[in-house]
Amino acid sequence: MTEISTAPSTEGQELPAYPQARGCPFQPPAGYDTYREQGPVSLVELYNGRRVWAVSGHAEARQVLLDAATYSSDRVHPHYPATAPRFESARKVRNFIGMDPPEHTVQRRMLLTNFTVRKVQALRPGIQRLVDELIDAIEAKGPVADLVPDFALPVPSVVICELLGVPYADHGFFEQQSRRVVTGTTSLEDSADAFAQLASYLDGLIRRKEEEPGDGLLDTLIAEQLSTGALSRRDLVDIALLLLVAGHETTASAIALGVLTLLENPEQLAALRADESLLPGAVEELLRYMAIADGVARFATVDTELGGHRIRAGDGVIVVISSANRDDEAFPAADAFDVGRGARHHISFGHGVHQCIGQNLARAEMEIALSTLFRRLPGLRLAEPSGQLPVKEPGGVQGIWRLPVTW
Secondary structure, three states: OOOOOOOOOOOOOOOOEOOOOOOOOOOOOOOHHHHHHOOOEEEEEOOOOOEEEEEOOHHHHHHHHHOOOOEEOOOOOOOOOOOOOHHHHHOOOOOHHHOOOOHHHHHHHHHHHHHOHHHHHHHHHHHHHHHHHHHHHHHHHOOEEEHHHHHHOHHHHHHHHHHHOOOHHHHHHHHHHHHHHHOOOOOHHHHHHHHHHHHHHHHHHHHHHHHOOOOOHHHHHHHHHHOOOOOOHHHHHHHHHHHHHHHHHHHHHHHHHHHHHHHOOHHHHHHHHHOHHHHHHHHHHHHHHHOOEOOEEEEEOOOEEEOOEEEOOOOEEEEOHHHHOOOOOOOOOOOOOOOOOOOOOOOOOOOHHHOOOOHHHHHHHHHHHHHHHHHHOOOOEEOOOHHHOOEOOOOOEOOEOOOEEEO
16 A cells, blocks of 8 residues: 655645634634635645645535545545544444445435435424424523524434434433534544444444334335345444434534524524525525535545646545635625525535435425524524634534523
């Protein structure tokens, strides 16, 4: 095996770090301006000293994400760049987002039919009932509430549990372990322990379902894939782990940050309230503007060129989503939040073969949660200044740990 490339020699040159911490919860780190000043592709340094390419141009980011043959997602490969210590333990979890075609294609096809627009449309009435029930509870407990545990987190948690067939009664356990998985400052040992606990829980659940089948997605995968040998037990556990963690952590952050962003931009919130037809576009603009997933990692499989630079086989490549979504060439006045903007070409859900499989569900959850919350609580406002809200650490899912509001 060839030695890992650390990109062209930059001896003596101090490089900007990746990832960096956000100051404002819904703005990219100020240091990412340095990336764009150097062009759409530039060198950065990871926590372990490895030097990799940061892709901050929107066109170049789409180019990387579209070309799975040149830019690999295989995270068990030694060339794959780990952007935080916790990702070293993630190498052992073999789900399809960390695979390349054709292996990736096989597993993705097993799940696609469960996340179509039509399937999600059928889930909307249930999501609406859930959102109304949560707001009922908030009003009853009021007048101050923390919208992270009281609203933003339970919406996607309940939905993904019902979809998978995971008992929501266990949500305290898997939410705690998921937090250890996605938090950027989690140590390698702590992350590995969280992965192990989640895997053990899901393996036990799958074994119980083999004896007493239900009607969730896990039950379908057991009947159609595990029992036929199309999936190994380990593969099914890893897929379930991905869907459970990603299915609630990212959307919970998006809902909480969406509320905060709208409250901090009252003229845009007023425009949305005045014209509900803006809602789908507003959700796309929120996804672009907030960029919950800060970046995604790849490595070059062959020598290539990108953004005027020679990329060597083995070089690490980071698509900096939060920076590419602020590219003025793709989004004029990109730093402005505009609910009337046509922003659907953002890359917050990725692009190409690895585009987020749950994007239709996430959009529905955000649309229903945000529209209902602001309709039912028209006086909603922050209970403390946004500058005092604790921002999640770099290297993980971006967001806030709490969101105190009153009305």
